[in-house]
Amino acid sequence: MVVSGLATYRVETCVKLDPARSQRCAYWTLWGNYDQEPVYAAVENHSPGARVIIPPRKDAVLSPRASTAPTQRDQHLLTIESEDRFAWKRTSGYYAQSHAENTFSRFKGTFGDRLRAKWDESQEREASLACQLLNRMLVISN
Numbered sequence: 122m123v124v125s126g127l128a129t130y131r132v133e134t135c136v137k138l139d140p141a142r143s144q145r146c147a148y149w150t151l152w153g154n155y156d157q158e159p160v161y162a163a164v165e166n167h168s169p170g171a172r173v174i175i176p177p178r179k180d181a182v183l184s185p186r187a188s189t190a191p192t193q194r195d196q197h198l199l200t201i202e203s204e205d206r207f208a209w210k211r212t213s214g215y216y217a218q219s220h221a222e223n224t225f226s227r228f229k230g231t232f233g234d235r236l237r238a239k240w241d242e243s244q245e246r247e248a249s250l251a252c253q254l255l256n257r258m259l260v261i262s263n
Contacts, residue, residue: 145167145168145171146167146168146171147168147170147171147172148171148172148174148214148217149164149168149171149172149173149174149175150174150175150215150217150218150221151175152175152176153175153176153177155175156175156176156177156178156181156194160175161173161175161192161193161194172193172214173193173194174197174213174214174215174217174218175194175197176197176206176210176215177194177198177201181194181198182198183195183198183199187199197209200212200213224255227255228251228252228255231251231255231258232251232254232255236248
């Protein structure tokens with residue numbers, strides 16, 4: 122794991138990313154329910170120039186500025202239109218999310234499915250330490 126942090130399943134959490142408290146990322150993969158402009162703006166504010174991979178909704182449309190200055194989302198939509206959604210997922214790196222999900226499955230199998238600390242800061246510290254231990258176990262096993 123490169124970056125760890127605690128979050129809820131709400132879009133508002135993603136929009137409130139705090140650049141001062143967490144590491145910058147060059148690559149973000151999120152679920153389709155995060156396909157909203159405030160999320161793209163929050164990621165750009167948090168990690169300028171980061172590559173954002175969010176599967177657009179099936180009824181998604183291009184932005185008004187798609188012909189002059191296409192956004193990452195517009196480029197995804199154009200690729201899906203010219204190829205298909207499955208090809209886009211393969212070429213965009215979207216399937217890296219399944220690797221992350223496998224890592225979390227291993228995390229939960231090793232450390233349990235809940236944090237024991239009660240306060241947010243303590244939970245973040247506990248999750249960070251568990252991620253560091255998981256990384257060490259992976260290095261030792263290879």
